[in-house]
Amino acid sequence: MAQSVDVVVIGGGFAGITAARDLQKRGFKVLVLEARDRLGGRTWSEDRNGFHVELGGTWVHWTQPFVWAEKERYGLEVQETPGCVAERVSIKIDGQVQELQESQLGEFVEGFERFFAEAKGVWERPYDAHHCWDALCERDGLTVADRFNALELTPLQRTSIGGFLEILCMNQPQNASYVEMMRCWSLTGWNYELFNDTAARYKFTKGTGALVEAMARDGGFDVSLNSPVRSVQQSDQGVCVTTESGELVIAKRAVVTVPLNVLHNVAFEPPLSEVKLEASRLKHVGGGYKVFFEVEGDPGAVMTLSRSTDSPLIGSFTYKRGEQHSVLAGFSLEPGALDKSVEEWQVVLEEFIPGVRLLSTFGHDWGADDLSQGSWATYRPGTVARFNDELPRQEGHVFFASGDHAQGWRGFIEGAIASGSRTAVTVADSLSAQAAGASAESVKQPAQA
Numbered sequence: 513m514a515q516s517v518d519v520v521v522i523g524g525g526f527a528g529i530t531a532a533r534d535l536q537k538r539g540f541k542v543l544v545l546e547a548r549d550r551l552g553g554r555t556w557s558e559d560r561n562g563f564h565v566e567l568g569g570t571w572v573h574w575t576q577p578f579v580w581a582e583k584e585r586y587g588l589e590v591q592e593t594p595g596c597v598a599e600r601v602s603i604k605i606d607g608q609v610q611e612l613q614e615s616q617l618g619e620f621v622e623g624f625e626r627f628f629a630e631a632k633g634v635w636e637r638p639y640d641a642h643h644c645w646d647a648l649c650e651r652d653g654l655t656v657a658d659r660f661n662a663l664e665l666t667p668l669q670r671t672s673i674g675g676f677l678e679i680l681c682m683n684q685p686q687n688a689s690y691v692e693m694m695r696c697w698s699l700t701g702w703n704y705e706l707f708n709d710t711a712a713r714y715k716f717t718k719g720t721g722a723l724v725e726a727m728a729r730d731g732g733f734d735v736s737l738n739s740p741v742r743s744v745q746q747s748d749q750g751v752c753v754t755t756e757s758g759e760l761v762i763a764k765r766a767v768v769t770v771p772l773n774v775l776h777n778v779a780f781e782p783p784l785s786e787v788k789l790e791a792s793r794l795k796h797v798g799g800g801y802k803v804f805f806e807v808e809g810d811p812g813a814v815m816t817l818s819r820s821t822d823s824p825l826i827g828s829f830t831y832k833r834g835e836q837h838s839v840l841a842g843f844s845l846e847p848g849a850l851d852k853s854v855e856e857w858q859v860v861l862e863e864f865i866p867g868v869r870l871l872s873t874f875g876h877d878w879g880a881d882d883l884s885q886g887s888w889a890t891y892r893p894g895t896v897a898r899f900n901d902e903l904p905r906q907e908g909h910v911f912f913a914s915g916d917h918a919q920g921w922r923g924f925i926e927g928a929i930a931s932g933s934r935t936a937v938t939v940a941d942s943l944s945a946q947a948a949g950a951s952a953e954s955v956k957q958p959a960q961a
């Protein structure tokens with residue numbers, strides 16, 4: 513027997529649960545089909561080694577209006593990440609680890625301002641790619657490395673911007689789009705302090721899981737976990753969705769929120785547009801590893817920065833301080849970073865934080881995860897103009913929402929919520945228009961008869 517609902521939402525990350533909540537609250541019957549055994553997708557709050565950590569998406573900020581509104585709506589608290597506003601910053605420049613001096617801060621910030629000097633001209637309105645479309649298209653083919661190489665930067669600037677951008681791209685500068693990095697700078701008001709704070713200062717005290725739970729409870733939509741979707745078939749009436757185990761769901765509309773890098777694994781009939789398929793098969797390049805380091809005692813509020821060419825650790829900062837043991841969140845582009853032994857990481861970490869004693873490391877391999885095949889979305893050079901409008905474009909009764917193709921904060925929790933919210937309105941409008949059309953038709957029919 514097929515289950516019948518108004519809207520089936522495929523994928524229960526933030527884009528999916530936002531769309532589901534907003535549609536259910538508008539009076540539609542909604543079912544979320546989620547392949548994992550939990551909601552939240554690429555956010556995942558877990559207790560590991562006695563610490564509450566975020567294995568995926570973590571930091572939020574008031575420069576991100578949708579997620580901040582959710583935080584306020586549900587009365588959730590945030591807490592500071594000690595190492596984001598560090599007492600001590602260790603940077604590896606030309607093979608040498610140095611401590612950033614207060615007198616170097618101007619040079620440090622000036623490097624970011626020079627790198628992003630064109631951002632206002634490309635993303636004067638960072639939620640509207642078309643506002644400066646020509647300027648965007650002109651630079652779309654450029655990599656982060658192209659921009660980097662065109663500037664004369666000091667060694668300190670090369671390492672600080674290089675390391676920071678490698679974290680933001682989660683890939684090497686030659687693989688990532690320069691235009692996309694400028695969007696993030698514009699979204700934080702072309703201001704280093706806001707850029708830094710948005711990246712890693714505030715996290716939910718009770719984890720992103722608390723927001724997932726609040727939204728799901730408030731939404732009241734139905735959820736079917738462990739239900740990977742195999743195919744989506746459209747007809748004039750709506751969609752028929754089949755899960756891997758052969759269950760059928762009939763719905764008037766589908767909202768597809770699976771990550772871009774795995775979208776091509778779902779069979780659509782009729783097939784998805786060529787551009788959507790191409791984008792999914794090509795994949796965004798957000799990869800890398802978020803690695804947690806459990807260390808003995810309290811190392812203080814520290815931050816480390818390096819280029820991936822100089823260290824397996826491109827950046828790290830104190831995540832949680834404790835008297836007995838503390839945790840640092842780190843980022844690495846080195847393949848197999850999560851399999852490195854404690855002894856190997858001890859050598860790496862000690863270079864930046866002398867005397868530190870590493871107890872354990874942990875993390876989740878989002879690149880090897882079949883349901884994400886990547887971390888946060890970073891577009892390849894030369895793809896922004898082509899994919900910007902096409903990825904969120906509705907195809908018949910099938911609608912799309914994802915942090916991976918949101919306007920504004922693409923690649924972030926914020927983008928997922930914004931995209932889910934916007935798609936819910938479009939879906940609701942289309943269902944209301946269909947209902948209005950049907951009732952007009954039923955009034956006309958007896959009159960004609």
Ligand SMILES: Cc1cc2nc3c(=O)[nH]c(=O)nc-3n(C[C@H](O)[C@H](O)[C@H](O)COP(=O)(O)OP(=O)(O)OC[C@H]3O[C@@H](n4cnc5c(N)ncnc54)[C@H](O)[C@@H]3O)c2cc1C
Pocket residue numbers: 522523524525526527528545546547548551552553554555567568569570571572711739740741742769770771774778802878883884886887888889913914915916923924925926928
């Ligand atoms: C390590 C890491 C760190 C990050 N740090 C931050 C951060 O600090 N701040 C921030 O804002 N963002 C961060 N992000 C990005 C942020 O987590 C994502 O952009 C956001 O969570 C994406 O939400 P989404 O709903 O679009 O996709 P997802 O969360 O990926 O949700 C999609 C869902 O679809 C499911 N799915 C896939 N295939 C199928 C199928 N066939 N059938 C049914 N279900 C399916 C998946 O299991 C998943 O639950 C980070 C991401 C990672 C991985």
